[in-house]
Amino acid sequence: MAPDQDDIYFGVAGAELQALADNLPHPAWIAYADGFIFWFNRRWYEYTGTTIDDQRGWGWTTTRHPEEIEQITAVWKQALADGKPVEITFPLKGRDGIFRLFVTSIVPVRDASGQIVRWFGTNVDITGQVMIEDRLRVAETDWQSLFDKMQDGFAIGSVVYDATGIAVDGTIVKANKQWSFLTGLPPVKAPGTSLVQVAGVAGEQLLKAFARVLESGVAELFEAHIEALGRWLEIRAYRHSPTQVAAFFHDVSERKLAEYEARRAQDNLLRVSRLSAMGALASTLAHELNQPIGAAANYIAAANEHLKRSSDPEKQRLQQLLKSANESCLRAGRIIRSMREFTASGRVTKTSEDLKEMISATIADFLDDEASDGLTFEFVCPNGLPPIMCDRIQIEQVLINLYSNSVRAMATTEARSIRIDVTARPDVVLIRLGDSGPGFTDRSPEELFEPFWSTTDVGLGLGLPLCRTIVEAHGGAIWGERGDPDGACFVIRLPVDQDGPQPPST
Numbered sequence: 001m002a003p004d005q006d007d008i009y010f011g012v013a014g015a016e017l018q019a020l021a022d023n024l025p026h027p028a029w030i031a032y033a034d035g036f037i038f039w040f041n042r043r044w045y046e047y048t049g050t051t052i053d054d055q056r057g058w059g060w061t062t063t064r065h066p067e068e069i070e071q072i073t074a075v076w077k078q079a080l081a082d083g084k085p086v087e088i089t090f091p092l093k094g095r096d097g098i099f100r101l102f103v104t105s106i107v108p109v110r111d112a113s114g115q116i117v118r119w120f121g122t123n124v125d126i127t128g129q130v131m132i133e134d135r136l137r138v139a140e141t142d143w144q145s146l147f148d149k150m151q152d153g154f155a156i157g158s159v160v161y162d163a164t165g166i167a168v169d170g171t172i173v174k175a176n177k178q179w180s181f182l183t184g185l186p187p188v189k190a191p192g193t194s195l196v197q198v199a200g201v202a203g204e205q206l207l208k209a210f211a212r213v214l215e216s217g218v219a220e221l222f223e224a225h226i227e228a229l230g231r232w233l234e235i236r237a238y239r240h241s242p243t244q245v246a247a248f249f250h251d252v253s254e255r256k257l258a259e260y261e262a263r264r265a266q267d268n269l270l271r272v273s274r275l276s277a278m279g280a281l282a283s284t285l286a287h288e289l290n291q292p293i294g295a296a297a298n299y300i301a302a303a304n305e306h307l308k309r310s311s312d313p314e315k316q317r318l319q320q321l322l323k324s325a326n327e328s329c330l331r332a333g334r335i336i337r338s339m340r341e342f343t344a345s346g347r348v349t350k351t352s353e354d355l356k357e358m359i360s361a362t363i364a365d366f367l368d369d370e371a372s373d374g375l376t377f378e379f380v381c382p383n384g385l386p387p388i389m390c391d392r393i394q395i396e397q398v399l400i401n402l403y404s405n406s407v408r409a410m411a412t413t414e415a416r417s418i419r420i421d422v423t424a425r426p427d428v429v430l431i432r433l434g435d436s437g438p439g440f441t442d443r444s445p446e447e448l449f450e451p452f453w454s455t456t457d458v459g460l461g462l463g464l465p466l467c468r469t470i471v472e473a474h475g476g477a478i479w480g481e482r483g484d485p486d487g488a489c490f491v492i493r494l495p496v497d498q499d500g501p502q503p504p505s506t
Contacts, residue, residue, distance in 0.1 A: 026122050029060070047092075065090070089126070092125075100125055102123040102124060103124045103126050152249060157173055170206070178249075206224060209222055217239045219236065219238035221236045234249075348390070355422065388495065388496055424496070427496060428494060429496060430491060431494070434483045440480065475495050
């Protein structure tokens with residue numbers, strides 16, 4: 001349909017409308033009710049480099065991309081049929097031959113009766129906007145990729161305060177994948193998560209630090225042991241906004257473990273050094289003590305010979321005392337030689353021994369040597385125990401050392417008793433030695449076996465470590481337990497003599 005001049009101007013108001021449309025910053029056009037475009041504004045011609053003659057009617061299709069024409073035409077015809085506004089995005093070719101992306105908005109113009117008399121369309125260039133959005137999208141993708149590829153956990157959170165201004169919790173706003181890995185929370189569940197819920201008892205430490213960072217604006221670097229996660233974390237926090245804190249979470253658990261192992265290795269080295277020094281000391285003392293003990297035994301023998309020629313009425317009693325003194329010296333010499341050989345070589349000379357008889361002998365010797373007022377022994381041992389292979393002197397010293405420890409521990413106890421209970425298994429015997437003392441108090445039983453650690457002011461802390469060394473050299477073990485019901489209890493496990501006579505079967 002060819003346009004009339006009057007049609008172009010829409011009657012009396014047409015000139016104002018044309019002036020308005022001509023000054024729009026975007027290309028614009030007007031079509032008849034049937035879709036025939038008969039007018040374009042100045043911006044259209046400036047952008048496309050076309051004229052009214054080659055654009056009139058359906059000539060506008062020359063400015064569209066060939067691959068888009070079919071779709072655009074279909075949308076335009078559907079709008080004409082529906083009589084409804086429509087918006088479509090497609091490339092529009094400029095006078096330089098370059099296609100740029102435009103949003104075309106088409107609205108119907110109706111007369112007083114509601115009939116469509118014209119269509120008014122505008123084309124808005126969104127190429128720049130799309131490019132910016134694409135750049136932002138790429139930047140967001142790159143940032144998110146970098147965010148998620150960070151080796152450290154990273155999270156942004158807000159601090160929650162109570163009515164008095166005390167920080168009571170924190171809420172995670174955003175977190176990367178590594179933070180999710182550290183906490184075990186899926187990334188989709190990170191936003192909104194409670195910091196206290198994640199950090200457990202360490203949450204208070206983190207909250208105080210984050211609140212300080214928010215208040216001062218000064219970044220902080222600190223370490224926290226998150227027991228709930230089983231990790232040590234190095235945390236660097238800084239103020240992200242007036243209400244938010246951002247923090248890096250670096251897992252230093254391996255470093256902490258390495259430091260712990262290094263300290264433990266150093267402690268073990270010190271322990272070995274102390275034990276070595278103890279062995280050297282014991283060997284030296286054994287060597288030095290042998291001579292005076294031997295001399296004492298000689299003096300006792302000489303005194304006994306002199307007494308034989310004496311007519312003293314107390315002669316028999318004195319001879320018995322000298323005999324006992326001589327036997328004690330000889331026994332001390334055997335103990336010293338045995339301990340000297342053990343500390344020098346670590347080897348033990350084992351013989352088959354009757355455990356029940358051996359324990360009974362140590363109890364009798366101990367009661368003879370110690371102030372036994374008020375001290376009682378309860379010894380429970382079944383008959384028919386299998387013999388054990390051991391160095392009798394060394395195992396006796398272990399038992400006597402434990403008796404002595406119990407007596408010292410019961411110094412302030414009214415009822416002083418030592419309970420020894422022996423049980424047998426097919427391949428081992430167990431000796432449970434308990435007392436009525438105060439027990440291990442606030443110390444772990446295992447600590448007592450550390451060299452130079454003592455519960456009293458009179459001990460060097462070498463007795464129990466040496467006891468353990470002796471028992472382990474016999475293929476056994478020794479450990480401490482809480483007494484039942486009170487006091488301390490030590491358990492000795494020793495292997496039986498598999499080749500010796502066995503108890504009768506029951």
